[in-house]
Amino acid sequence: MSKKFYITTTLPYINADPHIGFALEIIRADALARFKRAQGDDVFFNTGTDEHGLKIYQKAQELGMDVQKYCDEHVEGWYKLKNALNLSYDNFIRTTDEHHIKAAQEFWRRAMANGYIYKKQYKIKYCVGCELEKTDSELVDGKCPLHPNRELEVIEEENYFFKFSEFQNKLLELYKNNHDFVVPATRLNEIKKFVEMGLEDFSISRLKSKMPWGVPIPNDDEQVMYVWFDALVNYISAIGWPDDEEKFNSWWPGVQVAGKDNLRQQSAMWQAMLMAVGSPNSEKIYINSFITSNGQKMSKSLGNVISPYEMIDKYGTDGTRYLLLSLNTFSDDMDITWQGMDDKFNADLANGLGNLVARVSNLLEKNEISINVDAKNEELKNKVVEQIELFRSDEAIKFIWEVLRKCDEVLTIKQPWKMADTDKIKNVLEPIAQNILVCADLLLPIMPETAAKIKDVFTAKEIKKGESLFPRI
């Protein structure tokens, strides 16, 4: 029986446009999913959209639209990403899906039955100027930075709370017993420290009168679930929880990919929630760093936003996948610029891989040579597999490019274009073409179309040079 592998991204908020950071997240998940499939594993790859909450509700109100209809329209922008980035996900969940809503409610019931949900009064700081609730971290000197002359109102509200505080020791134990539960290690360390400092219960509901756009709470008409409480449940509702237990158990626990802004939610809160309903914890959580542009956070006001669609226009789907997968997302925030990406595209893809395929296939065509395609390079394969397993596609790419570079070097030294004897030419070109084929195989999870094209070129009976893979920019 083949191994089961479940991987999921986080669910982006539906009202925003697809962000480059999410593109990175989902491409990385996609590459790992494709890799596992190529290894023969049975893979389930989940993504989707988070569709509840105040922001979405307000936006729909602004537009005078029915909220569900607003979501139905906006989800199209997210569906588009599948083709644009050539994603291979098996499931696209929407938190407004009927099944998901029922799952979230069942999750609530069980957590409640186990004594981890309770009601309490709590104080909200409210800025009349903004007409918004303010958290302490938003305040400057105890005042709203936008309206420093107004006093904040304190409103008492009764909400449901989740007993997060009870899970401190269990979470610490989880981290202690699973040294790579959160990858990279620095993030595990970060969350460990956070949990060690002590946990406070958090509110998981909102008054329906103020914000009706949420999952209804079982046995309470006055409140709805706070958006992320329901959203997190998607990771298990997507694989059949709670009604299809067999399916659920066959896939869970799974691997999660998230941005560093999600470290707490995924590796602490969500894990505590799973404990609260008696489900196993996640298998592993990969935390990506952020992508910055010109050293700054991308923001509309700075005008330095790079959208995935712009990248695709310029570099193509595989070019975009390559550039993003070349980043080391486990280090500091990664800075990208158009100039830098142009340079890398030209160096690695146009001058590197593309040019190499062109020169080799051209020589094979001119001399009418076909090659034995049964090629192996175990050493390279092992190194690449190891890195992909560690979620280090950037390192895997480095190993592959070392080999490609070597191919260029051998060509220059042996100068097969000067040779007259076809056998001698073949002796030079065949091993090179075979190495390229091995690389193509290994590149399949990273650049699926390009890998297929390269395979087509060199496995043909009559090899033809064909179109260039990556024209220079």
Add this chain to the structure above:
RNA sequence: CGCGGGGUAGAGCAGUUGGCAGCUCGCCAGGCCCAUAACCUGGAGGUCACCGGUUCAAAUCCGGUCCCCGCAACCA
């Protein structure tokens, strides 16, 4: 003394069982001419933030200083 990360060639980075300081891009010179003005070779360029300590030997270990960046909870 809140928590965490970082400061290595012009740029981006790698480099912990301590042992002549590396990679990619860019730059300069040469080679090659099959290929996408592509490819190959060589070179210039760094007192590894600073100060002190341990050691035969420190980018790497220890102590201190300066600077930068995240987070500080319900911002899903």
